[in-house]
Amino acid sequence: MSRQAESSALAAAPPGAAPARWTWSVLAAALAAGALLPQVVTSTLAITLLTQAVIGGILATAVGLLIRQAGLVSFGHAAFFGLAGYFIALPARHGLWPAEVSIVLAVAAPTLLAFLLGLVIVRIPGVAFSMLTLAIGQAFHEFALRAREITGGEDGFAISLPRALYGVPTEIFQRPQSMFVIAWVALVVILFGLHLLTRTRFGRVTAAIRENEERARFLGYQTVVPRALVFALSALIGAVAGTLFALYNAFVSPEMLHWSLSGSALIMAIVGGTKLLWGPALGGVVFFFFKDLAGDLTEHWPAMIGLTLIVVTVALPLGIGGALVRLLQRLRPAGGRTHG
């Protein structure tokens, strides 16, 4: 199979028809696995790491979606992640409105902001787009750092959450065992939703715009709004990750907005494979466990991550997820296509 055909097999999904039975089976199995895992994994350290990995995986999914569906690389997704945190933290600090409202705003406001920004910046392709996202992300980071009276500056501050959120005891969001399940369900629902989205007209149009914007325009499509919508959807997913992170840690700081977090999310997406919807999430899990392992071995663990990124990029251009799919295809030569 040629590289292009292989990429297509990884990326495309048959459109129009209702999801196949296997899709529902995978969804049910994934949800069940998430519910069972905390029962099986008894180590609090391991479950804490898994919770962080899943939240990181959601952020990586946001970055990966933008690459997969719009061909755009963001260096600034920490902005949406961090803004979500501050949208929960600041109203709670100043007693502006109930925390439940803040949580809705924490997801909605970064999404709206991304859509409005997207209408301008998605017109600019390639590296320039990446640099703009970096600049926007760093602008928010700088503001959080310098506006000490509002944001607590570099120190950040603890979020004073009520005893219950939407009738659920707040401690549920802060215990690794239960937060893992919440984050896992969020990740699975996001991936399933994106899987369905790729099968719609919107999914086809955005894929066509990514591949050949001029051709899509000749066919009669406006191309800016769909790309801005993909950017906004990607920001929404990043904001969900930020919301979960803020609820779990009950703490915000400018680190949540820093470009290094955007960079880590991008590394997770690349390591996992951006041709697959679930690749970046897999990359997130691999990233966190590898970081933990490398951190035990040496204090220079970032160098090991950098080295791993180089190896993966060269040896596995479709990422670990892509390599797994390839392996499965080789083991089952008569098998059907693999769905993203």
Added chain:
Amino acid sequence: MSELLGFRAVEAGYGEARVLHGIDLAVGENERVAILGRNGVGKSTVVNTFLGVARLRAGEVRFRGAPQRSLQHFTAARAGVAVVLQGRHIIPNLTVRENLLLGAAVRRPGAWNLEGVFELFPVLRERADTPGTALSGGQQQMLAIGRALMANPALLVLDEPSEGLAPVIVDELAVVLRRLADGGTGLLLIEQNFGLVRRVAERYYALSKGQIVDQGRLADLSLAKLKEHVAV
């Protein structure tokens, strides 16, 4: 017969370079028209002008008799003019079916739908879930035509559709284009393959150095003169 596409004294080109000099042409409803000319005389620039890729410097482009103040990429599609560009431009990471569905960007009423295209090109049904770029050249041309038909165009413009195709496939293409024309779709064929032109078109414009140097009915054009117009 109402005019679908019209050029009035069109001057157009790229940057500072002018390629078309005072072009007048018209394609009416259900007409089959060919634009003939050697390489580099400006045939594709005619298409690029009404697609807004080449810059219109003087004159007027009309869709359905209405002068266009601003030519955007999508103006033609929305006016019912679908274009099959040279090189086919199949979207690589989409299947045949997905490529076809993309063609329905402009939802004009009409008979063409996925089933209709599959009936016209049965091979596309067989390969519906195959990546579009995994098809042969001839099949890709069918896919490009099928995708254009999904918009139910009043006028189908084909830029060098026979390019790179085996003679037997070109014969098939001629049959398909005749069927489309018989079904009421207007055709504007930009082509150097004189065999295809003779089998499909009823009227022609011959271009040389960005100007129309001859026009008329194909039936009145001798084979020698036709070959002269399209000689490379």
